[in-house]
Amino acid sequence: MSVIKVQELEKSFRIPHEKRTTLFETLTGMFKPESYEVFNALKDINFDVKEGEFFGIIGENGSGKSTLLKIIAGILYPSSGEVHIRKRVTPFLELGVGFQSDMTAVENIKTYGTIMGMSKHDIRSRTDDILEFAGLEKFRDAKLKNFSSGMQVRLAFSTAIQTDPEILLMDEVLAVGDMDFQQKCLDVLNNYRKEGVTIVFVSHDLGAVRRFCDRTLLLHKGEQIALGSTAEVIDRYVYGDQDKSISEPVSCVVENDPVILTDEQPPVACSRWGDQKIEISNVELYDKFGNLSNRFNSFDAMTIRIMYHAHKKVFDPVFGIALYSEKGENVYGTNTELKEIEIDSVEGQGHIDLKIESISLLSGRFLLTVAIHSRRHEPYDWHDKLYHFDVIPTSRDAGIFNVPCKWII
Ligand SMILES: Nc1ncnc2c1ncn2[C@@H]1O[C@H](COP(=O)(O)OP(=O)(O)OP(=O)(O)O)[C@@H](O)[C@H]1O
Known part of the structure; x- marks a missing residue:
């Protein structure tokens, strides 16, 4: 049975061209009709959510996720189309809206619980549980203005989860709080799932969306x-x-004097150097479907294609890559010589691929160096950290790269 049904939903906002803030502007503009443009934030949205389903909404910033959730919550009206809701909706959208800084934790639980639709009796009987879940038992009579922002969010979340939701709308709630508290929230979500609560979950955390x-x-x-x-x-x-x-590689003066590279002395002044006997004409990254991409799920396949142009016949070239974290830490490096691939000679245009079966990087932006050099490490063309790609997490492990391992009890 579907508990949320959205049909041909459209939402547009009027964005005024000029804002009248002063009395002068209001008086002089009185007889001038206000001009505005219409912005279509949601266009022809159609879906339904079944009872007990955990339903994710993802998309870039500004794609309309929060607007959609607010319409389902009844906070915004659609411009056209229909939204049918079959059960009680509890929105966890902007946690803590309605909190009063001059009131104590317990007083805030009362007002916030009321806003969230709890009865007086439920609020009274659950206040201790709320404070315990938030880890704020000792602060029950402290004023909210003395709480850190993390404590305030914990208090709001702990109150909100006492509402016995039937349909829960969550907007980036997991992005707040420290790791311990986030884990508690995930445990709550898992319990809700077991209890058959329907959850609509908006998040940029694709790892969490994938899991839930x-x-x-x-x-x-x-x-x-x-x-x-x-x-x-x-x-x-x-x-x-x-x-x-x-x-695109940043434009950079090419050092024509051959530079002998040593591990101790990487040149840092320029991000591209070499004598260009063999030129790197392009670097392309391909995803597991064989499409060009600069975004990859961790553990998916990736191919790095180095396109080159050898202006004359060059013997024994070595092709290499190095990966760096965004902070510049060297994560990995390899080349054809280290992998014992003999390339007798190259001339004219061509390409070489490095196939990565599974990207062992966990999450974040990574910088890529691509280089062609001689066996004596004289660089023909060295593109130092000129490329980047993003890795989207698929596991919950922490750090930069994956270490295959298992716990044995
Ligand atoms: N009240 C409003 N008036 C005018 N424009 C609005 C209003 N609310 C939202 N918008 C616009 O609608 C678009 C969608 O916004 P929305 O907040 O739904 O996106 P989102 O996908 O949730 O983004 P984010 O991931 O950054 O939270 C944005 O371009 C936003 O500027």
């Missing part, structure tokens, strides 16, 4: 781009319509 959501909706500039199994929709988001151009 049965189905997912992808929005792009207010349009419904994909709806279906979470893994497929995340693939569509990660590998789908995005800016396919791999970051």
Whole structure:
């Protein structure tokens, strides 16, 4: 049975061209009609959510996720289309809205619980549980203005989860709080799932969406781009319509004097150097579907293609790559010589591929160096950290790269 049904939903906002803030502007503008433009934040959205389903909504910033959730919550009205809701909706959208800084924790639980729809009796009987879950038992009579922002969010979340939700709408709630508290929230979500609560979950944390959501909706500039199994929709988001151009190498003076590279002395002044006997004409990254991409799920396959132009016949060239974290830490490096690949000679145009079966990087932006040099390490063309790509997490492990391991009890 579907508990949320959204049909042909549209939402547009009026954005005024000029804002009248002063009395003078108001008086002089009195007889001038206010001009505005219409911004379509949601266009022809259609989906339903079944009872007990964990439903994800993902998309770039500004794609309309929060607007959609607010319409389902009844906070915003749609411009056209229909939204049918079959059960009680509890929105966890802006946690803590309504908190009063001059009131104590207990007083705030009372007002916030009331806003969230709890009865007086429930609030009274659950106040201790709320404070305990938030880890704030000792602060029950302290004024909220003395709480850190993390403590305030914990108090709001702990109050909100006492509302016995039937349909829960969550907007980036997991992004707040420290790791311990986030884990508590995840445990709560798991319990809700077991209890059959329907959850609509908006998040940029694709790892969490992948773990929790049965189905997912992808929005792009207010349009419904994909709806279906979470893994497929995340693939569509990660590998789908995005800016396919791999970051262009920054323009840089090419050092024509051959530089002998040593490990101790990397030249830092220029990000490209070499005598250009063999020139790197382009570098392309391909995803597991064979499409150009600069975004990859961790553990997915990736191919790095180095396109070159050898202006004359060059014997024994070595092709290499190095990966760096965004902070510049060297994560990995390899070349054809280290892998004992003999390349007798190259001449004219060609390309060489490095196939990575599974990217062992966990999450974040990584910089890529691509280089061609001689066996004596004289650089022909060295593109130092000129390229980058992003890795989207698929596991919950921490750090930069994966270490295959297991716990044995
Ligand atoms: N009240 C409003 N008036 C005018 N424009 C609005 C209003 N609310 C939202 N918008 C616009 O609608 C678009 C969608 O916003 P929304 O907050 O729903 O996106 P989002 O996908 O949740 O983004 P984010 O991931 O950054 O939270 C944005 O361009 C936003 O500026």
